[in-house]
Amino acid sequence: IATLYVVATPIGNVTDISLRALHLLGIVDAVACEDTRNTAHLLTRFGLNKPLIAAHQHNEREVAQSLIARLQAGERIALVSDAGTPAVSDPGARIVDAVRDAGLRVLPLPGASAAITAISASGLLNDQFYFVGFLPAKAKQRETMLQSLSGITATMVFYEAPHRILDCATALAAVFEPSRQVVFARELTKLFEEIHRCPLSEAEAWIRADAHREKGEFVILLEGAPAEQDAQDVEAERILNILLAECS
Ligand code: SAM
Numbered sequence: 001i002a003t004l005y006v007v008a009t010p011i012g013n014v015t016d017i018s019l020r021a022l023h024l025l026g027i028v029d030a031v032a033c034e035d036t037r038n039t040a041h042l043l044t045r046f047g048l049n050k051p052l053i054a055a056h057q058h059n060e061r062e063v064a065q066s067l068i069a070r071l072q073a074g075e076r077i078a079l080v081s082d083a084g085t086p087a088v089s090d091p092g093a094r095i096v097d098a099v100r101d102a103g104l105r106v107l108p109l110p111g112a113s114a115a116i117t118a119i120s121a122s123g124l125l126n127d128q129f130y131f132v133g134f135l136p137a138k139a140k141q142r143e144t145m146l147q148s149l150s151g152i153t154a155t156m157v158f159y160e161a162p163h164r165i166l167d168c169a170t171a172l173a174a175v176f177e178p179s180r181q182v183v184f185a186r187e188l189t190k191l192f193e194e195i196h197r198c199p200l201s202e203a204e205a206w207i208r209a210d211a212h213r214e215k216g217e218f219v220i221l222l223e224g225a226p227a228e229q230d231a232q233d234v235e236a237e238r239i240l241n242i243l244l245a246e247c248s
Contacts, residue, residue: 001104001128002071002072002074002094002104002105003076003091003104003105003106003107003174004023004072004077004078004079004095004096004099004104004105004106004107005028005076005077005079005107005109005187006010006056006078006079006086006087006092006096006106006107006108006109007021007024007025007079007080007109008021008084008085008086008108008109008110008111008112008113009042009080009081009084009111009112009190010078010083010084010111010112010189011082011083011113011117011217012083012187012189012190012193012217013116013187013189013190014042014045015214016111016112016189017042017046017111018109018110018111020109020180021109021111022046024078024109025043025046025050025078026048027076028050028076028077028078029050029051029070029075029076029077030050030051030052030053030075030078030097031043031050031051031053031077031079031080032052032053032054032055032063032077032078032079032080033052033054033055033079033080033082034054034055034056034069034080034081034082034090034091034228035054035056035082036052036054036078038082038085039052039080039082040052041133042080047137051108051181052246053066053077053181054065055067055079055092055095056091057091059240060091060094060095061094061098061107061132062226063095064094064095064097064098064099065098066083066205067079067095067098067099068098068099068102068104071209071221072102072104072176079092079095079096079123081215083112084111084112084113084114085110085111085112085113085214088115088133089121089134089159090131091166094121094186096151101205108138111153112174112186113157114188114217114219115129115131115157115159115219116225117185117188117189117219118157118183118185118188118219118221119155119157119210121185121196122183122185122195122221123183124155124181124183124199124221124223125156126153126155126223127158128154128155128224129157129221130149130152130154130155130156130157130224132145132149132158132159132171132177133158133159134158134159134160134161135158135160135168135184135191136165137164139167139171140170140173143147143171143174143175146171146172146175146176147175148175149175150175150176150225151225152225153224153225153227154224154234155221155222155223155224156188156221156222156224156239157219157220157221158219158220158221158222158228159218159219159220160218160219160220162215162216162217163214163220165184165205165213165214165218166204166207166208166212166214168220169182169203169204169207169220170204172203172222173199173203173204174218175198177200178199178200178201179199179200179201179225180200180223181197181198181199181200181222182197182198182199182200182206182220182221182223183195183196183197183211183220183221184196184197184206184218184219184220184221185219185220185221186202186213186216186217186218186219187216188217188219189216190216192216195215200222222224
């Protein structure tokens with residue numbers, strides 16, 4: 001059965017590519033990719049040279065149809081994005097959807113994803129997470145979106161462009177309780193990797209403390225709202241303390 005291989009690539013350190021991904025990229029007839037220059041560069045690092053098909057957010061639908069025709073004609077094709085796992089805040093989902101709709105097989109080759117990498121090193125104890133991805137760039141829409149997340153009890157995972165990191169920290173601080181823990185996972189797997197955890201009230205100051213911090217790639221994790229029971233316990237304790245103070 002004709003198969004599209006969805007292949008994760010590194011998010012910084014090229015040696016994070018899997019053996020299986022390297023083997024597969026070595027035997028496919030073509031690689032569909034977000035940016036042909038980036039993928040050519042990655043393949044060259046491993047001595048590979050394959051025909052590349054540009055498949056980015058503006059042409060996914062059309063490319064999907066030509067990929068389906070090529071797969072049906074017996075070609076082996078891999079789909080990659082610029083970094084990490086395709087279709088996770090990256091192009092790919094429309095192609096996968098169309099290929100599945102056409103009755104063909106989609107086979108994922110797992111590997112790096114910035115969200116999972118950040119979670120694994122955050123030390124946040126909540127085992128539930130809510131992937132938000134990129135927030136809207138416009139301040140008003142961003143605030144509306146953040147307000148809608150205020151009751152989420154799972155750890156929230158945000159992706160952010162470097163030039164908006166400070167704006168993002170300010171926007172989070174305006175909506176969520178200052179005591180919530182936040183984790184900035186910056187330049188993961190790269191030379192200047194930094195993973196910093198602090199209360200939200202200290203986030204802006206941490207970014208401002210070093211000019212380098214407004215550069216590079218970031219995942220932001222935000223502690224979820226206290227669970228209903230915890231919130232009730234806190235309130236009960238508060239009332240009990242008032243009563244005890246009255247009695248003494
Ligand atoms: N498909 C990718 C994945 O699986 O994680 C995500 C691609 S998305 C276009 C790029 C965003 O992912 C960046 O803006 C940043 O939020 C995050 N990111 C990617 N690489 C990263 C890294 N090395 N360190 C921290 N964040 C990273």
